[in-house]
Amino acid sequence: MFSFCTDPDTLDTGRWLACYLTTGRHLNFYAAFGTVLILLAITAPSALAFGFAGASAARSGFAPLRWLGKGYIAIVRGVPDIAFFLFFVIALDQGLEYLRHVTLCPNWEEPIRQGANFLVCPEAKLPLSSAPQWVHEGYGFALAVLTFAIVFGAFAANVLFGAMQAVPRAQIETAEAYGMTRRQTFRRIVVPQMWVYALPGLGNLWMVLIKATPLLFLLGVEDIVYWARELGAAKTPRFSDYPHPDWRMWYFLALLIFYLAFTRVSEVVIARLSDRLSHGQATAAGEALRKARA
Amino acid sequence: MKLILASTILAMTATAALADGHATTIRMGTEGAYPPYNFINDAGNVDGFEIELGNELCARAELTCEWVTNEWDSIIPNLTSGNYDTIMAGMSITDERDEVIDFTQNYFPPADSAYVGLSEDADIMGVIAAQTNTIQAGYVAEQGATLLEYATYDETIAAVRNGEADAVFADRDALVPTVEESAGELVFVGEGVPLGGGVGMGLRESDTELKETFDAIISEMKEDGTLNALIVKWFGEGAATYE
Numbered sequence A: 001m002f003s004f005c006t007d008p009d010t011l012d013t014g015r016w017l018a019c020y021l022t023t024g025r026h027l028n029f030y031a032a033f034g035t036v037l038i039l040l041a042i043t044a045p046s047a048l049a050f051g052f053a054g055a056s057a058a059r060s061g062f063a064p065l066r067w068l069g070k071g072y073i074a075i076v077r078g079v080p081d082i083a084f085f086l087f088f089v090i091a092l093d094q095g096l097e098y099l100r101h102v103t104l105c106p107n108w109e110e111p112i113r114q115g116a117n118f119l120v121c122p123e124a125k126l127p128l129s130s131a132p133q134w135v136h137e138g139y140g141f142a143l144a145v146l147t148f149a150i151v152f153g154a155f156a157a158n159v160l161f162g163a164m165q166a167v168p169r170a171q172i173e174t175a176e177a178y179g180m181t182r183r184q185t186f187r188r189i190v191v192p193q194m195w196v197y198a199l200p201g202l203g204n205l206w207m208v209l210i211k212a213t214p215l216l217f218l219l220g221v222e223d224i225v226y227w228a229r230e231l232g233a234a235k236t237p238r239f240s241d242y243p244h245p246d247w248r249m250w251y252f253l254a255l256l257i258f259y260l261a262f263t264r265v266s267e268v269v270i271a272r273l274s275d276r277l278s279h280g281q282a283t284a285a286g287e288a289l290r291k292a293r294a
Numbered sequence B: 001m002k003l004i005l006a007s008t009i010l011a012m013t014a015t016a017a018l019a020d021g022h023a024t025t026i027r028m029g030t031e032g033a034y035p036p037y038n039f040i041n042d043a044g045n046v047d048g049f050e051i052e053l054g055n056e057l058c059a060r061a062e063l064t065c066e067w068v069t070n071e072w073d074s075i076i077p078n079l080t081s082g083n084y085d086t087i088m089a090g091m092s093i094t095d096e097r098d099e100v101i102d103f104t105q106n107y108f109p110p111a112d113s114a115y116v117g118l119s120e121d122a123d124i125m126g127v128i129a130a131q132t133n134t135i136q137a138g139y140v141a142e143q144g145a146t147l148l149e150y151a152t153y154d155e156t157i158a159a160v161r162n163g164e165a166d167a168v169f170a171d172r173d174a175l176v177p178t179v180e181e182s183a184g185e186l187v188f189v190g191e192g193v194p195l196g197g198g199v200g201m202g203l204r205e206s207d208t209e210l211k212e213t214f215d216a217i218i219s220e221m222k223e224d225g226t227l228n229a230l231i232v233k234w235f236g237e238g239a240a241t242y243e
Helices: A013-020 A024-059 A063-078 A081-104 A133-166 A169-177 A182-219 A224-232 A248-278 A284-293 B002-019 B049-061 B072-080 B095-100 B135-143 B153-161 B172-180 B208-223 B226-235
Strands: B025-030 B038-040 B064-069 B102-108 B112-117 B127-131 B146-150 B167-171 B187-194 B199-203
Touching: A024 A063, A024 A133, A024 A182, A024 A224, A063 A133, A081 A133, A081 A182, A133 A182, A133 B064, A169 A182, A182 A224, A182 A248, A224 A248, A248 A284, B025 B049, B025 B072, B038 B049, B049 B064, B049 B208, B049 B226, B072 B095, B072 B199, B095 B102, B102 B208, B112 B135, B112 B153, B112 B172, B127 B135, B127 B153, B135 B146, B135 B167, B146 B153, B153 B167, B167 B172, B172 B187, B199 B208, B208 B226
Parallel strands: B025 B064, B127 B146, B127 B167
Antiparallel strands: B102 B199, B112 B167, B112 B187
């Protein structure tokens, strides 16, 4: 990185650290923080969308849709995350490959399942083995986002379902008295008012989601925990210009600080959001705000 | 979300169309945490004996190869499910593995495994650290010592250093640099134990053609001495080489 980095053995501590912390390996580590943040930025809205759809379905007057919504919430919430992560992703990947196989290679005669192997024709591979590495990584990342969204969507659905039920009955009655349809009541009255009830639950989920990002490693995405372990491992002079003993403790300490800082910032933001949503609400928080103003 | 997935699939179909005219790409799986066989270098790229050998094999076979790192523990399942096409990860050829995947002939001769501890009288029947799913882990369990399994080689060494284990049992050639650089902290304990049928490249059982290609080139490299030269380069003069 820097011009003085050619012979790290001769450097003083400060310069040595400057060189050490800017090796290609470390840049990968820093990029992994970006991966985690991007994952969160995409997953949180997607999970909320899944949750909203799930909760709306679970409240639906149309029975099959209601069963679908309730079934989704019950099944995903009931299966351990880690089992879901290991099973669902493989099943989804193989399912997509199978569909492509059937459409792209109708003349393929060999069985797909051969003992432990799952072999589709080369054209049906997802991603294709000739695809560049970034496509493989992007695909793995997309699968990770989808899995996270489905898992956290189920929890969000339950939170939103509860929040929708918590909107005071009097509000809905009034809407009905004004002649609003069921759909109008839902859109104009229930949805805008439910957020204040949903926020504590959603805030919790957000915190859990932040802490669940190391599960990325299970899905083959090289995340910050992978790199912390790899970089912290003892390095011998034969294979590295920057030999050091086992420094995993320091790397994991850095992760600890990162996660604590991140969750702390989230707490502050959620508290502000909660204040804003409580304005004019017929809840204790809304009442407290009203009194503080007066 | 669906949009992302859809666009990813779209991107893939697009790359499929582009890639049709090119030679096939072989995806080479490795662990990246077992020096000198394979490791991540300072620049953040895979490096080591197997990487150099693999690149040479691909060059001679006129194949385009791409390296992929994968955790050791799931390295075989991800081969069989098609995430990559070969494994070059210091994997010893054993009958058990041969039932699930195929191996080329060995590219690293059968070598000793060894115990390393903090002192020469460390109890090798006590608590022994070994990497999970290795022949060494199997051997320790057979011997009746208490086996302590870790996901990576480095963690097994750390376990000895911090006293969790009495000794570590691993490939001697991986241990040599670790012991030499430890400034006397770590020492070999007892005699080496010959284990396994050498290190070979793992492939899916259905990929017979690819296996024959690589087999032929490994034979060629054994005969012209380039393989021995690579072994000496990465493992030092004392390493076992081919006749």
